[in-house]
Amino acid sequence: MATAQALSTGEYKLFPNPRNLHRVVFAHQVFVPYPYMLIEMESYYLKGRYSLFAANRISDNKAGQLATFEDAADEAKFKAKFVPD
Template identity: 50%
Template sequence: MATSTITTATYQLYPSPRNSSNTIFVHELFLPYPYALIHLPDYNLAGAATLFAACRLADQKMGQLVTFELPADLARFERLFTPD
């Protein structure tokens, strides 16, 4: 099965198969850890969130992009996330 990609002005994104939708929310965080295991339900977020493998177009840096519907969820994720 081919993976669909989404290209924005900033990133080339590869959606996680665990996403319930491929919505790119306003509040986003780029993580320069392409192999970190991120399981969003573990963070007990109040709103929706999506996870993408990402290539930052400006410098071709690979990583992951997490987008959040709510700014409080972004703050919670930043506080709790520790790379493997």
């Protein structure tokens, strides 16, 4: 049943985070290769809309998470503040 919710793009196979307010793949994206890390998007205090997906990068079959952002400034903020556990 989980595969019914999967989204495919040219680069990724995505599974939406159930806590997403928006299940949209926005233009600004950051792939992080930490599939089991808890990422609390609210703690970044982003200005625009965003979404988080469990992701499988098709080119190298790498598992991780894909954070997508409506605003480029939010993407830059996420990259600057993201620290893996």
